[in-house]
Amino acid sequence: MSFRTTPSVDYVEDVSPGRGALAPRAWYASSDAKSLSLNGSWRFRLSATADAEDESFAEEGYDAGDWAEVTVPGHWVLQGDGAFGSPIYTNHLYPFPVDPPHVPTENPTGDHVRVFDLPADWPADGGAVLRFDGVESCARVWLNGTELGEFKGSRLPHEFAVGELLKPAGNVLAVRVHQWSAGSYLEDQDQWWLPGIFRDVTLLHRPTGSAGDFFVHASYDHTTGEGTLRVDSDVDGRVSVPALDIDVATGEPVTVAVEPWSAETPKLYDGELITAGERVPLRIGFRTVVLEDGLIKVNGKAILFKGVNRHEWHPEKGRALDLATMREDVLLMKRHNLNAVRTSHYPPHPAFLDLCDELGLWVIDECDLETHGFTEQAWRDNPVDDDRWTPALLDRAARMVERDKNHPSIVFWSLGNEAGTGRGLTAMAEWIHGRDPERLVHYEGDWDCRDTDVYSRMYAFHDEVEKIGQRLDGGTHKRRELPFIQCEYGHAMGNGPGGLADYQRLFEAHDRLQGGFIWEWIDHGVKHPELGYAYGGDFGEELHDGNFVCDGLIFPDRRPSPGLVEYKKVIEPVRIEGDGADGTVRVTNKYDFADLSALAFEWSYQVDGETVEAGALSVPALAPGESADVKLPEPPSHESGGETQWTVRAVLASGTAWAPKDHVVAWGQFPVSARQSPAVAASDRPAASDRLITLGPASFDARTGALKTIGGVEVTAPRLDVWRAPTDNDDGAEWQTDTRFGMLWRKYGLHRMRHRLDAVELGDDALTVRTRVAPAAWEVGLATVYRWTSDGERLRLTVSVTPEGDWTVPLPRLGVRFGLAQADAVRWFGGGPGEAYPDTRTASMVGRWQSTVDELQTPYVRPQENGARADVRWVELGGLRIEGDPEFWFSARRWTNEQLDAARHLTDLTPGDTVWVNLDHGQHGIGSQSCGPGPLPRYFLKAEPAEFSFVFSTTE
Numbered sequence: 023m024s025f026r027t028t029p030s031v032d033y034v035e036d037v038s039p040g041r042g043a044l045a046p047r048a049w050y051a052s053s054d055a056k057s058l059s060l061n062g063s064w065r066f067r068l069s070a071t072a073d074a075e076d077e078s079f080a081e082e083g084y085d086a087g088d089w090a091e092v093t094v095p096g097h098w099v100l101q102g103d104g105a106f107g108s109p110i111y112t113n114h115l116y117p118f119p120v121d122p123p124h125v126p127t128e129n130p131t132g133d134h135v136r137v138f139d140l141p142a143d144w145p146a147d148g149g150a151v152l153r154f155d156g157v158e159s160c161a162r163v164w165l166n167g168t169e170l171g172e173f174k175g176s177r178l179p180h181e182f183a184v185g186e187l188l189k190p191a192g193n194v195l196a197v198r199v200h201q202w203s204a205g206s207y208l209e210d211q212d213q214w215w216l217p218g219i220f221r222d223v224t225l226l227h228r229p230t231g232s233a234g235d236f237f238v239h240a241s242y243d244h245t246t247g248e249g250t251l252r253v254d255s256d257v258d259g260r261v262s263v264p265a266l267d268i269d270v271a272t273g274e275p276v277t278v279a280v281e282p283w284s285a286e287t288p289k290l291y292d293g294e295l296i297t298a299g300e301r302v303p304l305r306i307g308f309r310t311v312v313l314e315d316g317l318i319k320v321n322g323k324a325i326l327f328k329g330v331n332r333h334e335w336h337p338e339k340g341r342a343l344d345l346a347t348m349r350e351d352v353l354l355m356k357r358h359n360l361n362a363v364r365t366s367h368y369p370p371h372p373a374f375l376d377l378c379d380e381l382g383l384w385v386i387d388e389c390d391l392e393t394h395g396f397t398e399q400a401w402r403d404n405p406v407d408d409d410r411w412t413p414a415l416l417d418r419a420a421r422m423v424e425r426d427k428n429h430p431s432i433v434f435w436s437l438g439n440e441a442g443t444g445r446g447l448t449a450m451a452e453w454i455h456g457r458d459p460e461r462l463v464h465y466e467g468d469w470d471c472r473d474t475d476v477y478s479r480m481y482a483f484h485d486e487v488e489k490i491g492q493r494l495d496g497g498t499h500k501r502r503e504l505p506f507i508q509c510e511y512g513h514a515m516g517n518g519p520g521g522l523a524d525y526q527r528l529f530e531a532h533d534r535l536q537g538g539f540i541w542e543w544i545d546h547g548v549k550h551p552e553l554g555y556a557y558g559g560d561f562g563e564e565l566h567d568g569n570f571v572c573d574g575l576i577f578p579d580r581r582p583s584p585g586l587v588e589y590k591k592v593i594e595p596v597r598i599e600g601d602g603a604d605g606t607v608r609v610t611n612k613y614d615f616a617d618l619s620a621l622a623f624e625w626s627y628q629v630d631g632e633t634v635e636a637g638a639l640s641v642p643a644l645a646p647g648e649s650a651d652v653k654l655p656e657p658p659s660h661e662s663g664g665e666t667q668w669t670v671r672a673v674l675a676s677g678t679a680w681a682p683k684d685h686v687v688a689w690g691q692f693p694v695s696a697r698q699s700p701a702v703a704a705s706d707r708p709a710a711s712d713r714l715i716t717l718g719p720a721s722f723d724a725r726t727g728a729l730k731t732i733g734g735v736e737v738t739a740p741r742l743d744v745w746r747a748p749t750d751n752d753d754g755a756e757w758q759t760d761t762r763f764g765m766l767w768r769k770y771g772l773h774r775m776r777h778r779l780d781a782v783e784l785g786d787d788a789l790t791v792r793t794r795v796a797p798a799a800w801e802v803g804l805a806t807v808y809r810w811t812s813d814g815e816r817l818r819l820t821v822s823v824t825p826e827g828d829w830t831v832p833l834p835r836l837g838v839r840f841g842l843a844q845a846d847a848v849r850w851f852g853g854g855p856g857e858a859y860p861d862t863r864t865a866s867m868v869g870r871w872q873s874t875v876d877e878l879q880t881p882y883v884r885p886q887e888n889g890a891r892a893d894v895r896w897v898e899l900g901g902l903r904i905e906g907d908p909e910f911w912f913s914a915r916r917w918t919n920e921q922l923d924a925a926r927h928l929t930d931l932t933p934g935d936t937v938w939v940n941l942d943h944g945q946h947g948i949g950s951q952s953c954g955p956g957p958l959p960r961y962f963l964k965a966e967p968a969e970f971s972f973v974f975s976t977t978e
């Protein structure tokens with residue numbers, strides 16, 4: 023009789039970090055020791071449970087030839103066209119019953135096999151180490167039939183000594199990966215659950231006498247301009263830095279004059295650690311991070327974080343990022359004036375940190391730890407407050423710190439995210455402080471700041487942030503001594519975030535406020551054949567959090583969303599303010615370290631939005647914090663009467679490592695002479711026939727007074743529109759206690775307003791149409807009068823709106839919507855080039871712009887209100903020119919706002935026969951209520967009496 027033994031899988035639910043791995047150490051690529059990448063195609067077999075298959079696949083001679091294949095690095099659920107299961111998205115709810123450390127019996131388990139030969143020049147002497155840079159969530163490893171061990175800690179490296187086991191050819195590396203393990207309880211980050219070997223697998227030759235672990239200490243004394251270097255190394259050797267004439271023994275400090283490293287001036291010195299067995303390249307940045315006078319200081323200066331939270335994301339590869347994508351992230355950040363990144367919520371691929379060192383970003387390196395789901399049970403059984411789990415927590419802390427400690431860009435270690443409070447966190451903080459006293463410790467989850475060097479919060483409202491800035495927020499004694507950052511704010515979900523400029527003003531006004539990090543960098547949309555980009559629920563998950571996973575400043579394809587463009591302007595490192603009347607511009611250097619010598623300044627002068635002259639502006643190389651008033655040239659002569667303004671730009675004087683020459687870093691605009699409102703004499707008289715009323719170039723339906731044509735252009739008549747497809751920020755998050763207008767707007771029927779026709783009146787000089795616009799079931803309404811006049815050529819519409827009843831909600835928008843049968847190209851004079859709303863309009867630049875109806879759309883992954891242009895003086899499309907009195911918000915789309923509202927994915931939107939144009943007198947603010955405050959009251963669009971006009975003419 024033969025029977026199959028069930029393999030032991032006790033380790034899966036074991037709270038320990040694992041067995042068999044080497045002690046954590048610095049991550050580096052040797053200059054001369056050989057290495058072999060084991061990335062590529064691996065044999066793969068998926069089982070439904072952890073113990074479905076025995077371990078024979080790990081034995082030499084096992085034939086996995088008929089198995090499927092997956093690419094490593096990768097997540098199996100994103101490969102195999104659905105044959106290997108699907109991704110699951112939850113924000114903080116565990117997608118399995120909470121009973122730590124137990125996991126479900128249904129535990130997708132991927133057996134991976136890779137057979138490899140050693141390269142012919144692989145040295146016979148020395149040892150070898152097998153390194154896994156990231157496996158989610160638990161792996162058991164065998165080489166040539168010998169078990170090496172097993173580990174958890176998905177986004178952390180694990181190494182095994184394998185020298186003895188290697189053979190020249192036919193090495194069999196077998197890895198069993200379980201989706202769920204005790205480790206999953208520590209990895210409840212708000213993201214897709216994506217099992218797999220998703221980072222590199224590498225075999226490293228370790229020559230005799232090779233370096234092991236080493237710690238580069240490179241500090242900077244801003245009072246002397248000297249740096250002190252000491253490289254502590256497990257294996258003795260020498261350290262050389264040719265550019266600084268340094269050649270010292272490991273462990274020996276040396277002090278020389280250096281250029282310091284900062285995010286703005288990322289000076290790195292190439293060096294080498296030379297041991298008997300190998301040479302290791304070093305990239306040394308000298309900087310000193312301290313907490314002093316209650317402030318985070320680097321090289322003696324308080325810094326201001328203009329940061330973002332970055333998850334690793336690629337729409338097809340998930341968290342298996344290639345180098346080019348990582349570089350693209352850093353370049354995009356630098357080009358948008360960001361100076362900091364929090365690696366939410368785990369250490370990133372190490373190459374990303376190399377890029378931060380090289381191109382200059384302050385980094386908060388965060389440990390792979392979040393136990394957020396325990397909040398549902400008032401944090402009972404939270405692993406971070408249970409000694410049994412402390413070894414796993416300390417292991418995670420050590421694997422992060424040891425791997426990343428040689429990066430000058432890292433200024434903070436973060437214990438993790440949203441894990442409540444507990445002894446385990448304290449143990450981590452104590453260990454980190456002891457191991458690396460030269461950096462600070464961050465953690466947001468404990469507002470008493472027991473373990474941290476900074477008071478950090480997420481999504482604090484503006485008024486609270488201001489109080490904290492004024493030191494009126496109270497708190498523990500420890501906390502009151504600490505600087506403040508918002509480790510997350512400005513929730514970039516869908517349209518928004520709004521209110522960033524208001525935060526920035528606070529950050530710049532109070533020393534204690536040292537800036538923040540937008541949530542988050544990229545939408546985690548999964549590329550999908552039918553849906554475009556999928557989000558939570560699109561894979562049939564029984565528990566999910568919808569599109570809450572699409573909340574980034576860039577779209578899944580890494581195109582910047584308007585939120586990033588707005589943020590770039592809000593945090594620009596040069597302030598350019600002017601007074602058009604007296605012809606001066608005040609330039610302020612808002613960098614913390616750099617002077618302005620890398621920038622060139624340009625002025626230009628616009629008449630009616632058209633640049634008539636431009637030139638260079640000479641601005642002194644101001645030191646950080648300095649301002650200068652610079653005289654602008656005499657305004658160019660031009661025909662009088664137009665609207666005029668100055669635009670001043672700060673651009674890169676020469677190319678840098680992150681952007682070419684002439685890249686715009688900052689800009690300012692200031693009006694000289696104001697715009698004249700369009701005047702149309704009401705000289706024409708409406709004339710009625712049987713079916714039509716004519717007035718100037720227009721014809722109207724005689725019975726309803728509805729506009730039908732202007733010149734030869736047919737239109738669907740304009741009428742009042744107050745509805746917008748609610749944005750994620752309008753809808754707000756379910757836990758928000760503040761007013762969530764998106765829901766109230768629906769409750770009060772603003773998406774189903776009825777238009778009652780009260781009167782069509784033909785006067786001597788006007789056609790007047792009186793209506794009442796109101797929702798079923800409610801007494802509120804908007805008495806709306808359309809008054810049409812003409813001088814024979816142009817047609818003016820004046821809309822008067824008087825609210826009736828008790829309006830308890832602001833309006834989403836207030837304006838008119840009309841339809842055009844044909845429209846494609848769009849030209850306008852006003853704010854652009856991108857979208858803007860009342861509290862997201864800092865980056866809207868006044869000028870002449872052109873686009874197309876399709877290009878005006880902002881492709882938010884979940885469709886919602888988008889694409890408005892601000893301050894529009896006039897727009898031309900579909901054969902019409904429309905001038906506003908006053909300026910207006912313009913948008914146009916090939917579907918209605920109701921269709922936009924109903925769509926779940928962009929692929930639900932199909933162009934109809936009509937282009938719908940909204941001309942808005944007002945828009946409600948955007949805010950950040952999908953996770954944070956709604957719009958500040960000053961951005962509310964109150965239901966108040968209003969009057970506004972548009973002048974129509976044809977462009978032919």
Ligand code: GAL
Pocket residue numbers: 113211212367439440480510513541570573953
């Ligand atoms: C925070 C959390 C993030 C993310 C964000 C909302 O609470 O730290 O991981 O969930 O909210 O998008």
